[in-house]
Amino acid sequence: MRTGVWLLGARGSVAVTSVLGALAVRAGLAEPTGCVLETPGLRSDALPGIGELVFGGHDISSIPLEKKAAALAEAGIVPAPLAAAVRDALSEVERDVRPLPAGDTQAEVADAIGADLHRFRRRHRLERVVVINVSSTEPAPPPHPAHADLDALRAALDGPEPVLPPSALAAYAALSAGCPYVDFTPSTGARLPALETLAEREGLPYGGHDGKTGETLVKSVLAPMFALRNLKVRTWSGTNLLGGGDGANLADPAANAAKSASKQRVLGETLGYVPQGDTRIDFVEDLDDFKTAWDLISFEGFLGTRMRMEFTWHGCDSALAAPLILDLARLTAAAHRAGRTGPLTELAFFFKDPLGKVPHGLAEQWQALRAAVDALGSPGEGR
Amino acid sequence: MRTGVWLLGARGSVAVTSVLGALAVRAGLAEPTGCVLETPGLRSDALPGIGELVFGGHDISSIPLEKKAAALAEAGIVPAPLAAAVRDALSEVERDVRPLPAGDTQAEVADAIGADLHRFRRRHRLERVVVINVSSTEPAPPPHPAHADLDALRAALDGPEPVLPPSALAAYAALSAGCPYVDFTPSTGARLPALETLAEREGLPYGGHDGKTGETLVKSVLAPMFALRNLKVRTWSGTNLLGGGDGANLADPAANAAKSASKQRVLGETLGYVPQGDTRIDFVEDLDDFKTAWDLISFEGFLGTRMRMEFTWHGCDSALAAPLILDLARLTAAAHRAGRTGPLTELAFFFKDPLGKVPHGLAEQWQALRAAVDALGSPGEGR
Amino acid sequence: MRTGVWLLGARGSVAVTSVLGALAVRAGLAEPTGCVLETPGLRSDALPGIGELVFGGHDISSIPLEKKAAALAEAGIVPAPLAAAVRDALSEVERDVRPLPAGDTQAEVADAIGADLHRFRRRHRLERVVVINVSSTEPAPPPHPAHADLDALRAALDGPEPVLPPSALAAYAALSAGCPYVDFTPSTGARLPALETLAEREGLPYGGHDGKTGETLVKSVLAPMFALRNLKVRTWSGTNLLGGGDGANLADPAANAAKSASKQRVLGETLGYVPQGDTRIDFVEDLDDFKTAWDLISFEGFLGTRMRMEFTWHGCDSALAAPLILDLARLTAAAHRAGRTGPLTELAFFFKDPLGKVPHGLAEQWQALRAAVDALGSPGEGR
Amino acid sequence: MRTGVWLLGARGSVAVTSVLGALAVRAGLAEPTGCVLETPGLRSDALPGIGELVFGGHDISSIPLEKKAAALAEAGIVPAPLAAAVRDALSEVERDVRPLPAGDTQAEVADAIGADLHRFRRRHRLERVVVINVSSTEPAPPPHPAHADLDALRAALDGPEPVLPPSALAAYAALSAGCPYVDFTPSTGARLPALETLAEREGLPYGGHDGKTGETLVKSVLAPMFALRNLKVRTWSGTNLLGGGDGANLADPAANAAKSASKQRVLGETLGYVPQGDTRIDFVEDLDDFKTAWDLISFEGFLGTRMRMEFTWHGCDSALAAPLILDLARLTAAAHRAGRTGPLTELAFFFKDPLGKVPHGLAEQWQALRAAVDALGSPGEGR
Numbered sequence A, B, C, D: 001m002r003t004g005v006w007l008l009g010a011r012g013s014v015a016v017t018s019v020l021g022a023l024a025v026r027a028g029l030a031e032p033t034g035c036v037l038e039t040p041g042l043r044s045d046a047l048p049g050i051g052e053l054v055f056g057g058h059d060i061s062s063i064p065l066e067k068k069a070a071a072l073a074e075a076g077i078v079p080a081p082l083a084a085a086v087r088d089a090l091s092e093v094e095r096d097v098r099p100l101p102a103g104d105t106q107a108e109v110a111d112a113i114g115a116d117l118h119r120f121r122r123r124h125r126l127e128r129v130v131v132i133n134v135s136s137t138e139p140a141p142p143p144h145p146a147h148a149d150l151d152a153l154r155a156a157l158d159g160p161e162p163v164l165p166p167s168a169l170a171a172y173a174a175l176s177a178g179c180p181y182v183d184f185t186p187s188t189g190a191r192l193p194a195l196e197t198l199a200e201r202e203g204l205p206y207g208g209h210d211g212k213t214g215e216t217l218v219k220s221v222l223a224p225m226f227a228l229r230n231l232k233v234r235t236w237s238g239t240n241l242l243g244g245g246d247g248a249n250l251a252d253p254a255a256n257a258a259k260s261a262s263k264q265r266v267l268g269e270t271l272g273y274v275p276q277g278d279t280r281i282d283f284v285e286d287l288d289d290f291k292t293a294w295d296l297i298s299f300e301g302f303l304g305t306r307m308r309m310e311f312t313w314h315g316c317d318s319a320l321a322a323p324l325i326l327d328l329a330r331l332t333a334a335a336h337r338a339g340r341t342g343p344l345t346e347l348a349f350f351f352k353d354p355l356g357k358v359p360h361g362l363a364e365q366w367q368a369l370r371a372a373v374d375a376l377g378s379p380g381e382g383r
């Protein structure tokens, strides 16, 4: 079950931590800590192994993977000896990381992306390639009529003006090339009616949005706690301080707004109402890839008594995201193999802003995930 | 479905907040915030209404309920206008709060307790009486051979030496009088083989132990989060600062030890291993019934990266406990009515140290609770 | 030494808490907790007593003091029995709280303000009147050439266009009427060259800016700690969540910017460099007058080791500000009496953004304050 | 001004970080961050330079310095490249680290310690040797009449029974050998009347106790803040979680008690009263040399309003202590040179439990320190 994983943003922190970690696990140098498919309840023969994943990708940066790995080691995100140990394996992956294609029209760019995917698949004799977006978060794109209709979209892509943001263009190219697409970012990705039609026509699954790795993860268990106990949350205010490339990008108000919105969704969905308070994201370069989030929750109990809870989360974002990238690649590959099409709602467990009508409490999301893994059955049953 | 609720420790903070709150809800003066049976997923006609509960109890203190209510209002635990509004209703309850009986042998004391229960039931024409222990936490009792055998126990109770701690004697008396027994404290209660036999013989249900209202409640959602995400918890250290009568009592090392142990159980059960760190309980008179708990969790992610989380919980213990007392009374009454006997494992949702082999994650506990409520069916089906 | 205290914003939370508290202290019903002039190191006969203060003021709101006092009691900012006990005394003060005068030109408004001050002084036979601004924070005004020159200012005030923001107009009126002026807000107040000239010509002292009652107070001791220990602060990020009238007003970005800036000044001044990170102020209505501030400090020690500190401050802003208003009134009155003119730099202890070249560490500010109190000498020495 | 620094506990974390750091600073490889004598206000020619310090010491462990340095690097306490860069210089120091002498009587041990000190001084042609105790914290010793009288002590030391705890025996030996003695631990050290007499007779200065590097440092600025602002602290509860050798040792209740007591002293001294609450120290091996302290402060403001503050401190103990060891060595050497004798009260800035009647607020302690540095005058003036 050799499975290709094509990463958009392949030279970023999440991507390089994922690849480096998979290589280390394959070499027996590291445990798959943080990989949920390696827990007893979710292990399955229907999933490709971590060692069966083959990596490639696009990026607009040209910084070598090895240099990025050294920077991650320097910053304490991956252990320096591990980065050294997988250096050779990493430079092999380097050969499959290509500059994001350019072109006169977006149709040309999409074709070039598709050609890269085909070449990658052939070169490594892969059963399938899953495309995962871990590139910088985009601002929300201006609406365009062609977003709603696949034929109109195809026509518009031939025009001189860009009609899709990069993530959606990549999704278009991936789906057109027969590859499932997963978006780990809050960007548009496959979330346009025209692309949903495309996925359906091609019989392909897709997933997203916005990996849930810190404050929102905690919210997804605390908010249900308040709801199950019939305690009334009055205020939920959050502050996220983060550095790194992702933090720098989120210093841009437009990208920030997309992210903040997807961080609040869990509250309304699990509580049934939206408490006061906002979620802030502030860029603090010094913190690098380590994020500190602080949340204040004020709530009301029996007879109106006021109470409070606060939490602080000091997480390393890439170390939290990378094992989930491996999980998502394996799950999506197996779903594709099993003939699944359309939005993979069972991936809600992984996302801040999941596709479809899904539960938002982490425990229910886990159960949906487990049911989906069980349904994959044994590997022999796929197509 | 007029249901008696007999509170051991009826003059304590939890008891008086429960009674006062039930009276206020019945009078339409307060919302049942914090009562989990009032959430959409758990509402059921098979349960007695809050307005159908009739209160009485034992205590060793003689401070009038009204005076305790005033003290609770002064301390900001219940609103002063509410305490004033239910004053008359409260003094009616006063008539059913009796001094804990004394006697030459524990058998005599048990008989006197039973007589009080019968009188209470008759006086108010109650369908049944549920006994709930909300008295001060006891030190763990010395082991005694009679604890293991009902006949030996009956013989021993006739002797001059006390053989049961107060909570277990009350459980013995309750069960002997045909009343289900629930223990909201970490004390022994019905948790002795001899009493389990008694409950079985009498066809009675029982429940416990140790209401889950603060730090452990939060643990019961956070620990599963780490487990589901395959993150390795290295340290989980907790400090609980609390005042009030319960805090003063826990300043006694023996009572403290019983409590601290039951607070750590959730970690081993949900994580599958016990991380480093202890749970401390410190008495700080000044904090009164408001507890501040602080927990530090250090954990390890992908490739061994170290991360941390802390939380602070500022809760009002009685305001958190009281609505659960109402829930427990209603659930246990309905279970009794439905012919249930033995340990009510579906009550695990409410307890730090639940009876039986049960899940320790809050979400699974809720599902067990919901299944039990569903199984109660319609009120007509009971005996 | 009967001293008038004229409050701009006399119907606001800070003002009413100050007046109510002074009345309660005078009546022997409350301790002067939070009044720094009541500590052993600063007590002095040269200062008017709290009981010698007589209150009046302007406001644009017409909500009665008594009603405001009831709202403060309801919100837990002042004790309800205390508010009840001083109700009569408070309604006497009501007679000296007047609507902010209007007029065709700002000169007319200033004259009317001055007339109100004279009337207040005469009516109560006051030795002097200190004007203190506790009204809503203004946005920073657009610059105007007349701000730099007293004669030009006087001419401009006669024109039809407003040239001064309300706080500066009040300062102009106060100084013209022979009254010292203190600004507890970050607004302009007397901080214009033309007004500095006016104070000098009239031989009057003035003080400000922006009462230091929470996060900045803590910063003013923690930042020196890092500096004295030669630890390098890398990041200092703060979040302030507050409700109340002040919070609602600060939801306006312009007022917010003025405040945030004055909250960061202490870092540059005490550390000698400005670390990364911002100070945020967010309005959360639910928190009312209780503010929660959270700060993250990341610092570097010997050989570059990275460390962190966080603090959370849950303060009641008006309860923290009110005793300082009494201190400021007494100090400024005594300084005036002693013939002091110009900026009272010894008041830096009280302010986030103090006037003049002053120390920013709290301990040094206290020493400057103490020296000034000592220098006041005995009351007989004044003019 | 070549100055010897003889470290008791020379193979411990604090000692090795100090030595390694001094070597790195001397080699121009590191900044003296955390060394307070390198701040503008305290720099002085009367002090020996960091590069002029020569290290040696005693330990009961035989783990090589280099190996300890590697362990510190592994744990993230010192940078690995720095440890590598000073490896040769460190093995030179190794030659002056000797096993703690043994003997039939304590007098013999003291003589052997003295002989080691003389040899060290001669071998490196040092002007003087300062002895600093950074060995494991001892339990408080049982009282003994000989502690009160130097002659009785000398007689008792010749007996077969130990009469002094190790730290006091080392102090005795140091002072007898003409060396000033400083105790960075809470152990007894020179704090016995007999040893005070000895210091006086020998004309030697001494200092201590218990380096102030974390929670108590923060307390020494926050407690004065509350005092200066006349806010009444009701509760101050602290929890310290620490690993490392020091943490393991403090898991022993006797050592723990000594330490906890010295951590609370600052509150009584700066507030003028002792609030409720305790300071706890818990050993959590996993945290290694990184300590997490959490403190809850509840206080009362104007009219009794209740407020709260919490802080969390994540410090690396050895990185905080090591630069202070260099400061203490330099200050004590210069004081000795200047002819100072008896307790060096100006060192209060460095200690949790300072000798003599001294201020406990950090700012005042700094001023005392500065005055002492100024008084040292120019190096020519010494003896």
Ligand SMILES: NC(=O)c1ccc[n+]([C@@H]2O[C@H](COP(=O)([O-])OP(=O)(O)OC[C@H]3O[C@@H](n4cnc5c(N)ncnc54)[C@H](O)[C@@H]3O)[C@@H](O)[C@H]2O)c1
Binding pocket: A008, A009, A010, A011, A012, A013, A014, A015, A058, A059, A060, A061, A100, A133, A134, A135, A136, A137, A138, A166, A184, A185, A186, A210, A211, A212, A213, A244, A245, A246, A249, A317, A318, A320, A321
């Ligand atoms: N780490 C987490 O916990 C987490 C959680 C949720 C979402 N995310 C999202 O994952 C993404 C990656 O995060 P990161 O920390 O690796 O960021 P990063 O800045 O380190 O990496 C982003 C990479 O994307 C590349 N890139 C930018 N535009 C591109 C384009 N159009 N096509 C291809 N490559 C492009 C950049 O050159 C860079 O190498 C971000 O969008 C982030 O918001 C991360």
Ligand SMILES: NC(=O)c1ccc[n+]([C@@H]2O[C@H](COP(=O)([O-])OP(=O)(O)OC[C@H]3O[C@@H](n4cnc5c(N)ncnc54)[C@H](O)[C@@H]3O)[C@@H](O)[C@H]2O)c1
Binding pocket: B008, B009, B010, B011, B012, B013, B014, B015, B058, B059, B060, B061, B100, B133, B134, B135, B136, B137, B138, B166, B184, B185, B186, B210, B211, B212, B213, B244, B245, B246, B249, B317, B318, B320, B321
């Ligand atoms: N409040 C919570 O959140 C919570 C959570 C879990 C468990 N609990 C437990 O609930 C119990 C009650 O808590 P509280 O805050 O009301 O305490 P409390 O001290 O206010 O009340 C205890 C009452 O029990 C009475 N009592 C003592 N011994 C008795 C006996 N032998 N028989 C009858 N009455 C007796 C006391 O006189 C007192 O009135 C405690 O054991 C506590 O540990 C409380």
Ligand SMILES: NC(=O)c1ccc[n+]([C@@H]2O[C@H](COP(=O)([O-])OP(=O)(O)OC[C@H]3O[C@@H](n4cnc5c(N)ncnc54)[C@H](O)[C@@H]3O)[C@@H](O)[C@H]2O)c1
Binding pocket: C008, C009, C010, C011, C012, C013, C014, C015, C058, C059, C060, C061, C100, C133, C134, C135, C136, C137, C138, C166, C184, C185, C186, C210, C211, C212, C213, C244, C245, C246, C249, C317, C318, C320, C321
């Ligand atoms: N409370 C603190 O700890 C603190 C600290 C520093 C500064 N301050 C400042 O003190 C001021 C008062 O705070 P508050 O909490 O009492 O606010 P508040 O909103 O309760 O009161 C402000 C009062 O000013 C009145 N007002 C508005 N414009 C006016 C004008 N032009 N002339 C006269 N009155 C006017 C309002 O009607 C209101 O009654 C604010 O500017 C605040 O930023 C407060």
Ligand SMILES: NC(=O)c1ccc[n+]([C@@H]2O[C@H](COP(=O)([O-])OP(=O)(O)OC[C@H]3O[C@@H](n4cnc5c(N)ncnc54)[C@H](O)[C@@H]3O)[C@@H](O)[C@H]2O)c1
Binding pocket: D008, D009, D010, D011, D012, D013, D014, D015, D058, D059, D060, D061, D100, D133, D134, D135, D136, D137, D138, D166, D184, D185, D186, D210, D211, D212, D213, D244, D245, D246, D249, D317, D318, D320, D321
């Ligand atoms: N690091 C800080 O921030 C800090 C602050 C205040 C006080 N202290 C004190 O400093 C001391 C050292 O701390 P550490 O973290 O280096 O501890 P550590 O355990 O790493 O080192 C202590 C060393 O002392 C040695 N030792 C034990 N008994 C001895 C004896 N009788 N004579 C000579 N050596 C002996 C041990 O073998 C060990 O090498 C402790 O007492 C600690 O309480 C440290």
Ligand code: NA
Binding pocket: A311, A312, B310, C310, D311, D312
């Ligand atoms: Na915290």
Ligand code: NA
Binding pocket: A310, B311, B312, C311, C312, D310
């Ligand atoms: Na906190």
